[in-house]
Amino acid sequence: MLPASPPAHVLQFSGGHAHGPNGWLGAWTVTVDATGMLSIRGQVLGQRTEPSPVALSPAERQSLAGILDGLSSVPSQRSTRPGIPDEAMLDIAVATPAGPRTLMLWHGEARALAPVAALLGWLDAVLRAHAGHTAAFT
Numbered sequence: 001m002l003p004a005s006p007p008a009h010v011l012q013f014s015g016g017h018a019h020g021p022n023g024w025l026g027a028w029t030v031t032v033d034a035t036g037m038l039s040i041r042g043q044v045l046g047q048r049t050e051p052s053p054v055a056l057s058p059a060e061r062q063s064l065a066g067i068l069d070g071l072s073s074v075p076s077q078r079s080t081r082p083g084i085p086d087e088a089m090l091d092i093a094v095a096t097p098a099g100p101r102t103l104m105l106w107h108g109e110a111r112a113l114a115p116v117a118a119l120l121g122w123l124d125a126v127l128r129a130h131a132g133h134t135a136a137f138t
Contacts, residue, residue, distance in 0.1 A: 015090035025136050036061050040131050070115035072098035079105050
């Protein structure tokens with residue numbers, strides 16, 4: 001008998017810095033699957049952190065659903081400009097009501113798009129709540 005396939009992801013995010021002047025903010029990988037399970041992996045100043053996966057609270061799920069709805073208006077895109085020193089590249093894949101979106105944007109570009117900035121704020125909140133760290137993506 002074949003194992004059941006893993007649930008689809010509604011959010012996959014990676015970005016940040018693990019070293020250098022912004023290393024105290026960390027480099028993070030955050031995944032939320034279709035069942036609402038949150039997985040976090042990070043490195044802060046070279047130290048790895050990986051809290052156990054946890055179910056999102058109803059409020060976190062509702063907030064993420066609204067953000068995913070807002071991201072429906074953002075087309076998939078990849079930055080074409082060079083990075084600014086110490087600026088992080090953010091890699092975001094989401095399942096929105098209008099279909100999947102993939103974004104590879106520099107932090108400054110991501111913050112300039114309101115629906116993406118809302119996702120960054122949500123990520124800051126879940127990293128604070130579930131990993132005990134401040135990533136300062138917003």
